[in-house]
Amino acid sequence: MHSSTEPPCIDVAIIGAGFCGAMVAVNLLRNAKGPIDIALIERCGTFGKGLAYGTSDHAHLLNVPAAKMGAFPDDHEHFFRWAGSHPDELQHYGLNHVTPGSFLPRELYGRYVSSLLDEAENTAPNGTGPYPAQRGSLQRITAEAIDVAPQSNGRLKVRIRNAPDIVAQHVVLALGNFPPGDPKLRDQRFHRNDRYLENPWSTQTKMKLAEPADVLILGSGLTALDLILSLAAEKKSGAIHLLSRRGLFPMPHRSVESYPAFFDKHHLPKTALQACRVVRSQVKAAQAEGYDWRAVIDAIRPFSQQIWQHWSKEERRRFLTHLKPFWEPHRHRAAPEALNLKSQLERSGRLRCYRGRVLGIAPGDKHLIVNFRESVARQEKQLHVAYVVNCTGPECNYHKLKDPLVIQLFSRGIIIPDPLFLGLDVGVGGTILNLQGERVDHLYTLGSPQKGMLFETTAVPELRLQAAELARRILNQLEHRRKNRAADQAKEALGAFHI
Numbered sequence: 001m002h003s004s005t006e007p008p009c010i011d012v013a014i015i016g017a018g019f020c021g022a023m024v025a026v027n028l029l030r031n032a033k034g035p036i037d038i039a040l041i042e043r044c045g046t047f048g049k050g051l052a053y054g055t056s057d058h059a060h061l062l063n064v065p066a067a068k069m070g071a072f073p074d075d076h077e078h079f080f081r082w083a084g085s086h087p088d089e090l091q092h093y094g095l096n097h098v099t100p101g102s103f104l105p106r107e108l109y110g111r112y113v114s115s116l117l118d119e120a121e122n123t124a125p126n127g128t129g130p131y132p133a134q135r136g137s138l139q140r141i142t143a144e145a146i147d148v149a150p151q152s153n154g155r156l157k158v159r160i161r162n163a164p165d166i167v168a169q170h171v172v173l174a175l176g177n178f179p180p181g182d183p184k185l186r187d188q189r190f191h192r193n194d195r196y197l198e199n200p201w202s203t204q205t206k207m208k209l210a211e212p213a214d215v216l217i218l219g220s221g222l223t224a225l226d227l228i229l230s231l232a233a234e235k236k237s238g239a240i241h242l243l244s245r246r247g248l249f250p251m252p253h254r255s256v257e258s259y260p261a262f263f264d265k266h267h268l269p270k271t272a273l274q275a276c277r278v279v280r281s282q283v284k285a286a287q288a289e290g291y292d293w294r295a296v297i298d299a300i301r302p303f304s305q306q307i308w309q310h311w312s313k314e315e316r317r318r319f320l321t322h323l324k325p326f327w328e329p330h331r332h333r334a335a336p337e338a339l340n341l342k343s344q345l346e347r348s349g350r351l352r353c354y355r356g357r358v359l360g361i362a363p364g365d366k367h368l369i370v371n372f373r374e375s376v377a378r379q380e381k382q383l384h385v386a387y388v389v390n391c392t393g394p395e396c397n398y399h400k401l402k403d404p405l406v407i408q409l410f411s412r413g414i415i416i417p418d419p420l421f422l423g424l425d426v427g428v429g430g431t432i433l434n435l436q437g438e439r440v441d442h443l444y445t446l447g448s449p450q451k452g453m454l455f456e457t458t459a460v461p462e463l464r465l466q467a468a469e470l471a472r473r474i475l476n477q478l479e480h481r482r483k484n485r486a487a488d489q490a491k492e493a494l495g496a497f498h499i
Contacts, residue, residue, distance in 0.1 A: 148171055214240075
């Protein structure tokens with residue numbers, strides 16, 4: 001019996017319902033041997049989409065071909081087949097067919113993940129927990145989780161804003177990515193100005209940028225490219241200025257022949273410089289044999305996490321400082337269609353790109369004054385723009401985040417940043433490590449919070465594997481606990497019989 005003040009216990013609570021959270025739930029439901037009770041908590045109310053796939057802009061394309069975007073690690077073409085079997089979905093985007101190399105709309109991928117969640121829910125065994133699910137054993141909760149507190153009995157209590165608490169045997173922090181951090185400028189008052197836009201993904205941001213006036217985008221990665229694509233259709237007048245430190249946009253994808261693996265897991269490069277030299281020599285040799293450089297980069301992927309873990313903290317820091325800015329555009333490439341449109345905007349003068357460093361952002365009369373130093377000419381320049389939007393990449397330093405859940409977990413000492421402030425300090429398999437460096441039982445994470453340990457941990461091929469493995473680990477623990485409980489009950493029954 002539960003007391004009136006203590007909520008009944010469910011099996012798993014998952015905080016965050018983007019790709020990671022949704023796919024942990026899908027794998028749990030698909031592979032559970034019996035009824036399993038899951039609470040999937042998402043403050044935005046969209047389950048299976050998250051920031052990456054929650055866009056409604058048809059111009060936002062996946063940056064990986066359809067045949068490689070399957071949500072299951074043992075079936076890479078699952079999404080490709082799903083898209084081909086849903087012609088109505090394709091026609092919604094003006095598409096008549098899909099090929100293995102198609103770069104499909106990201107919104108369509110969000111619908112795909114949502115459909116997997118629906119299917120897993122509809123086919124799962126009926127739950128027996130305290131939260132009545134619409135179907136199966138999955139309870140979707142549209143609310144904000146603001147705390148996770150370990151209990152004396154080994155369970156975890158999840159506090160939810162304006163909703164009842166949840167007590168669970170296991171909790172998964174599927175936190176995803178956070179908005180970009182502010183530029184490091186001496187005068188930080190600009191970030192309080194309503195013309196400085198911190199969230200590049202919000203509808204309000206796009207509406208403001210579409211107004212008839214010049215605007216400035218900070219950064220030149222995939223998020224900046226998405227914003228450019230949106231403004232190409234929505235912004236009728238005013239120039240789009242873009243400023244980035246090195247002026248490097250993502251490179252275009254291209255279908256290429258596979259290149260043989262050239263790293264040996266037993267003899268990995270010991271330094272970032274050594275790795276750089278090996279890759280450069282392989283690119284040169286590959287091109288001499290008719291291979292594309294992309295094939296060489298792709299051949300590194302199975303070894304990238306091992307290489308990162310093989311390096312010392314100082315070697316990782318050296319890579320982040322000197323090589324990461326050049327690695328990212330080659331590793332995280334974009335759909336050719338997106339880059340072609342960006343080039344058209346440049347040629348027409350609607351998009352003007354600069355390479356340099358921001359020196360200051362100050363308020364003017366109905367505009368912002370942005371001073372920057374151009375890298376090539378080494379001259380200071382000034383822009384007067386209606387809005388500045390930050391697209392410099394997600395904030396990774398959790399100490400700087402304003403998220404209520406993160407702040408509360410820090411105050412409890414349950415989470416700490418990794419040594420390089422790329423994410424959280426975690427153990428093998430995404431187990432959370434607390435302030436004392438000890439494992440927090442039954443509390444896990446996956447995806448971007450593991451960046452400090454894995455570095456390569458934000459793309460579907462890595463995330464689908466993490467989601468499947470974490471679900472398997474949780475199911476094994478739940479089954480082990482169930483068997484132990486059944487054995488204890490049998491012993492009690494036997495003892496009562498003898499009495």
